Amino acid sequence: MPLRLCAAVWAGKTVAALSRMLGYRGSSLPGHVALRIYSGTLKALARRARKGVVLVTGTNGKTTTNNMIAQVLTGAGHSVIINREGANMLPGIATAFVRGTGVNPAYAFDYAVLEVDEASFPRMVEQVKPDLVVVTNFFRDQLDRYGELDKTISFIREALRKLPRTRLVLNADDPLVAQLGRIGLKTGYFGLAPHGRVLDTSGASREARFCPLCGMNLHYSFYHYSQLGLYECTGCGFTRPDPELQGWEAVSGIEETTCRVALHGQDYRLALPTQGFYNLYNALAAFCAGSTLGLDPEMVVQNLRHYRPETGRLQHFRHHGRPLYLNLVKNPAGFNESLAILLAARGSKDVYIAINDNAADGRDISWLWDVDFELLADPNLGIARFLCSGQRAEEMAVRLKYAGVPPGRIKAEPKIENTVRDMLEGRTDAAYLLATYTALWPTEKALSALTDGK
Amino acid sequence: MMLAIYHLYPDLLNLYGDRGNIIAFRRRCEWRGIPVQVREINLGERIDFSDADFLFFGGGSDREQDLMAEDLADRKDNLRKAFEDGLVTLAICGGYQLLGRYYRTLSGQVIPGLNLLDFYTLAGTTRLIGNVAVEIPLPGRMVRVSGFENHSGQTFLGEIKPFGRVLSGHGNNGSDATEGVRYKNVFCSYMHGPLLPKNPALTDYFIQLALERRGRDGFLAPLDNGFEEAANRVMLSRLKVL
Ligand SMILES: [Zn+2]
Numbered sequence: 024m025p026l027r028l029c030a031a032v033w034a035g036k037t038v039a040a041l042s043r044m045l046g047y048r049g050s051s052l053p054g055h056v057a058l059r060i061y062s063g064t065l066k067a068l069a070r071r072a073r074k075g076v077v078l079v080t081g082t083n084g085k086t087t088t089n090n091m092i093a094q095v096l097t098g099a100g101h102s103v104i105i106n107r108e109g110a111n112m113l114p115g116i117a118t119a120f121v122r123g124t125g126v127n128p129a130y131a132f133d134y135a136v137l138e139v140d141e142a143s144f145p146r147m148v149e150q151v152k153p154d155l156v157v158v159t160n161f162f163r164d165q166l167d168r169y170g171e172l173d174k175t176i177s178f179i180r181e182a183l184r185k186l187p188r189t190r191l192v193l194n195a196d197d198p199l200v201a202q203l204g205r206i207g208l209k210t211g212y213f214g215l216a217p218h219g220r221v222l223d224t225s226g227a228s229r230e231a232r233f234c235p236l237c238g239m240n241l242h243y244s245f246y247h248y249s250q251l252g253l254y255e256c257t258g259c260g261f262t263r264p265d266p267e268l269q270g271w272e273a274v275s276g277i278e279e280t281t282c283r284v285a286l287h288g289q290d291y292r293l294a295l296p297t298q299g300f301y302n303l304y305n306a307l308a309a310f311c312a313g314s315t316l317g318l319d320p321e322m323v324v325q326n327l328r329h330y331r332p333e334t335g336r337l338q339h340f341r342h343h344g345r346p347l348y349l350n351l352v353k354n355p356a357g358f359n360e361s362l363a364i365l366l367a368a369r370g371s372k373d374v375y376i377a378i379n380d381n382a383a384d385g386r387d388i389s390w391l392w393d394v395d396f397e398l399l400a401d402p403n404l405g406i407a408r409f410l411c412s413g414q415r416a417e418e419m420a421v422r423l424k425y426a427g428v429p430p431g432r433i434k435a436e437p438k439i440e441n442t443v444r445d446m447l448e449g450r451t452d453a454a455y456l457l458a459t460y461t462a463l464w465p466t467e468k469a470l471s472a473l474t475d476g477k
Numbered sequence: 478m479m480l481a482i483y484h485l486y487p488d489l490l491n492l493y494g495d496r497g498n499i500i501a502f503r504r505r506c507e508w509r510g511i512p513v514q515v516r517e518i519n520l521g522e523r524i525d526f527s528d529a530d531f532l533f534f535g536g537g538s539d540r541e542q543d544l545m546a547e548d549l550a551d552r553k554d555n556l557r558k559a560f561e562d563g564l565v566t567l568a569i570c571g572g573y574q575l576l577g578r579y580y581r582t583l584s585g586q587v588i589p590g591l592n593l594l595d596f597y598t599l600a601g602t603t604r605l606i607g608n609v610a611v612e613i614p615l616p617g618r619m620v621r622v623s624g625f626e627n628h629s630g631q632t633f634l635g636e637i638k639p640f641g642r643v644l645s646g647h648g649n650n651g652s653d654a655t656e657g658v659r660y661k662n663v664f665c666s667y668m669h670g671p672l673l674p675k676n677p678a679l680t681d682y683f684i685q686l687a688l689e690r691r692g693r694d695g696f697l698a699p700l701d702n703g704f705e706e707a708a709n710r711v712m713l714s715r716l717k718v719l
Contacts, residue, residue, distance in 0.1 A: 232488065386607065387625045389670050392494025417708035421674050424704055425500050435704060437711075 031061035032068070035121035050110035054117030065113065068120035069151040074101065074133045076151055077312060080144050080179065081159030081200065083357045084305040085111065087336050088159055089138035091309035091327060098326035099318050101133035107333070109460070111140040113147060134316075141175045145182040156183065157192040157312050159304065161199040162249060162356040172199075176235070183208065192311045194304065195266040196251040202235040204264060213311040214266035215282075215303065217245055217253070218273040236261045248301070248363075249356045268311045275300045275367060284324075286314060291324050297337050298348070298368075301360040306330075337364070338467070342447050342474040349456045349470065351463050352376075353384070355393040361457055362398060370452035371405040376423075377413035377439055377462035384459040388415050391422050400427030407451050411435045412442035413462040443469035479512045480687055483529040485572070486537075486545055487517045495535035497671030498567060501680050502531055509698050511684070520548050526559035530687040534572025536669065542571050546591065549575075553591055560593060565687045566663040569672065573657065573665035574598045574630055594660050595635035601651075604629045609646025609668055610718045611656045615682050621719075622676040623712035624668025632667075634658060640666050645716035662686050675708040 035057035042052055057064045069076055079089040086109050093105040106119035116137050124130050139147045141161075158179075163172050176199060183189065183206050194200040195214035204210045232250075234241055239258025246252035255262040270293065273282040280303055284291040295306055306327050313323040332338055340347040352358040365372060380388050399406065409432055411419040420435040436442045443466060446454055458466045484499050499515060506513040518524055526532065537545065549556065560566065574580055577596040580588045590597075606627045613620050621644065631650035639649065640657025648656035648667065657666035664683075666672060673680040677700070685695035713719040 387627065387670075389494035389497065389625060392497035392500070392671055392674075415708075415711070417704055417711050418675060420704040421708045422497075425497070425504050425674055427504075430701070430704065433704070435707065 025061070025063075025067070027061035028064060028067050031057040031064045032121055032124065034060055035064075035118070039118070039122055050107070051112070051114035051118055053121050054110075054114035054119075057121050058114060058117050065117050065120065065150045068117075068124055069135055071124060071131045072104070072133065072135045073131050075154035075316070076135045077137070077155045077157065077316075078144070078147065078151075078153040079136070079138045079157045079159065079308075080141050081157075081194075082141065082162040082354065083360075084159040084301060084308070085109075085138040086333060087302060087305040088157060088308045088312075089136055090333055091305055091330055092157070092312050093134075093136045094330055095309060095313040095318060095323045095326045096134050096136065096316070099313075099322055104132050104135045104137075106137050109138070111138045112143045113150070116147065141179065145178045148182050148186060152186060153189050155190050155192065155312060155315060156186075157308055158194060158200045158203060159308055160194055160197045160249075160251065160356075162354055176202075179203070180206065190315060192308060192315055193264075194251070194308065195264045196247060196253075196304075198241060198250060198254050198261070198263070199235055201264055202261070205236070211268065211311050211315050212264045212266040213268045213304075213307040214263065214270070215247055215251075215273060215307065216269055216271035218271070218282075234258055234261055248360060251304075268307060268314065270303055270307050273300065273303055275303075275364075284310060286310075286320055289320065291320055293324055294328050295330060296328065297330070297332055298364045299337055299350075299360060300363065301357075302337070340470050340474045345449075345451075345453065347446075347454045347456060347470065347474065349458070349463070349467060352457045352459060355390055358391075358394040358457070361455075362395065365406075365455040366398060366404065368453065368455075369405075371407055372451050373408045373410065373446055373449040373454040374399070374406055375410045375412065375442065375446045375454060375456040375458075375466075376419050377442070377456070377458040377466055378411070378415040378419045379413045379459050379462040380415050381461045383461050388418060391419065394422075396422055396426035396428075399423065405451075407432070408446075408449065409433045410442050410446050412437060412439050412466075413459065416442075439465045440469045443473060447473055478691060478693065479514050480506055480530040480684075480691075481528060482513060482515045482531045482533065483524070483526070484515060484517050485532065485534050486519060486548075487535075488519055494671045495533075495569060495669060498535075498569070498673040499533055501671070501673035501677075502533075502683065505677065505680050505700065506684060508700055511688075520544060526552070526556050526564060527562060529559070529564060530691065531683060532559070532564055532566040534566070534568040534575070536570030536572060542575055543588075545572075546575055546588075549591060553593065556591070557593055560661060560663050563662045563686070563690045565683050565690065567673075567683070568663070568665045569669050570628055570667055573667065574632065576663070576665060577632070578635075580630060594658055594663065594665070595637045596632055596658055597635075598630040598632045601629050601631045605631075605647035605651055605667075607646055608712055608716060609648065609656070610644040610713055610716045611641040611646075611648070611666075611668065612644055613641035613679065615678065620676070620678045621709075621713055622668070622672065622679055623709055623716070624666070624670035624672045624676075626667045627669070628667050632658075640664055644718040662690070675705050675712075677702045677705045 035053040039053040104123035191210040195212035234256035237259040241254045244253040268286045270282040281294045338349045416435040416437045577590040580598045583600045639655035643654045689695040
């Protein structure tokens with residue numbers, strides 16, 4: 024045990040304790056400090072995983088998928104270290120290890136389950152050799168520049184090529200992800216069969232209109248959303264791989280999302296205590312990962328049934344009996360999925376949207392124009408008020424106005440607490456709150472303080 | 478009479494919410510009862526640019542810009558004629574660069590542009606990114622608009638007027654305080670954001686020019702711009718140019 028590692032872990036733990044005392048959320052500072060003291064901290068601590076290291080990457084659904092995998096592993100009796108709250112770059116991941124381990128080198132755990140930012144993935148796997156890599160999907164994020172997504176994916180591909188022993192769990196429905204199966208690693212695919220909500224057109228970003236292997240047009244039989252669907256290349260014949268784990272008969276309800284899952288000739292019934300069709304993808308990814316790690320499928324299904332969403336992942340609150348749903352939004356694909364939830368919900372509702380433009384949200388908010396807010400202009404949706412908040416509240420109001428929402432139903436108030444108060448005074452059956460990353464915590468804080476809780 | 482919006486290559490060039498510019502132009506016509514129609518033009522489609530009333534070019538990646546340049550190469554004269562005839566055009570970022578003389582990459586390779594307007598672009602080593610405020614002369618007044626820029630190319634103007642003067646941010650090249658280009662009714666800019674929705678005076682000016690080109694009265698009924706002006710004000714005051 025190098026003394027430096029000891030010092031690094033100890034210092035990281037001290038910083039973690041101090042920042043907790045001072046009430047900071049500081050999810051990456053302890054890791055920062057530990058890495059400064061000893062740059063090999065991550066590498067050394069990851070070796071303490073007795074059974075394996077699982078990395079989850081992709082654009083959307085990383086946090087949820089990661090938490091679900093941790094839940095099924097914990098439920099099966101394994102000890103697990105996990106990075107929480109989207110702290111998914113190297114310092115955040117180091118923090119998870121520093122918090123989760125002791126200074127004593129004999130301290131070990133079964134699995135490390137880590138969500139990793141796509142851009143940090145190559146540097147991460149230089150430090151930590153994963154046993155399993157799960158890739159959820161690839162979308163253009165608001166932080167991306169021209170061609171950035173292509174570059175990110177190619178860096179991940181190159182990094183994976185250097186990991187011959189790593190197994191992959193890939194989304195078969197996303198051609199940008201499924202192409203990674205061509206690297207030659209041992210790969211399990213998950214996917215979703217057609218269901219009642221498939222689309223025959225899609226607002227897929229340009230990156231996915233062309234074959235990732237040969238550049239010719241991709242032909243789609245149907246879309247689930249964005250570029251996820253049943254595709255076939257008109258040039259080289261690249262097509263959706265047949266997934267070994269496939270969801271079907273998917274139903275997204277108000278309190279529950281269900282589907283049947285076919286795995287190795289068996290039929291399982293998956294039920295999630297949360298709304299949102301996209302959560303099924305996260306659950307299928309976790310299921311596939313669990314099955315790859317040798318867990319009993321029945322036990323996986325049991326554990327997923329009790330999955331509790333993290334802050335901002337469609338969290339439920341109640342105020343005088345009125346349900347409130349809080350969801351994080353960070354890019355057009357994810358935002359459209361959040362809208363799909365409220366479009367499917369019956370009854371009257373208020374809609375709250377908080378947009379910040381700090382570095383973690385993306386300084387450039389023009390991606391809001393790629394979200395299908397036009398769907399909200401339908402007067403039969405039962406939406407009473409649109410309350411816009413955050414640093415760019417006014418610009419969000421402009422977006423809604425140009426989407427066709429009557430301006431009289433839109434309010435813009437940058438102060439989050441005021442807007443949450445206003446929203447709580449509403450008389451609708453439910454309220455849906457959507458917030459970008461740095462607007463999420465203050466929204467959650469106001470909700471926790473002002474409502475009856477979860 | 479129907480105003481025709483031509484949206485060039487929405488399949489290829491649709492970054493940073495570019496379609497917000499189309500939405501803004503269309504809505505502000507509709508709210509005044511001016512009939513308007515959006516036509517999406519894809520690669521290989523044969524069109525006559527002089528039929529358009531508002532032509533929009535967005536930004537794209539290098540590969541996509543090459544495809545677009547190739548597609549437009551043999552219709553350059555038709556496009557030039559429409560420009561001379563006063564076609565109202567907005568070209569943003571990559572679409573802007575394409576209309577110039579050339580783009581020189583870092584390795585010194587010169588990629589010819591459509592050579593319709595007198596400017597050229599040099600690849601830079603750092604990206605010019607951030608919120609930007611620009612003062613733009615409209616007939617009889619100056620307006621302050623805001624947007625977001627994100628480009629590595631640095632554009633230098635020849636015998637041609639800039640679109641506006643940079644109050645905060647980088648503009649064409651980060652050194653001469655110019656932003657974009659204006660030639661007749663062709664407006665080019667690095668401001669996406671998108672530009673038109675929160676700058677209604679500019680959008681209305683474009684609509685007015687389009688109507689006048691068809692020999693119509695350019696008077697536009699006033700609209701309530703409360704949200705738009707508030708959004709613009711937030712950014713202008715953050716950039717301390719209000
Ligand atoms: Zn192909």
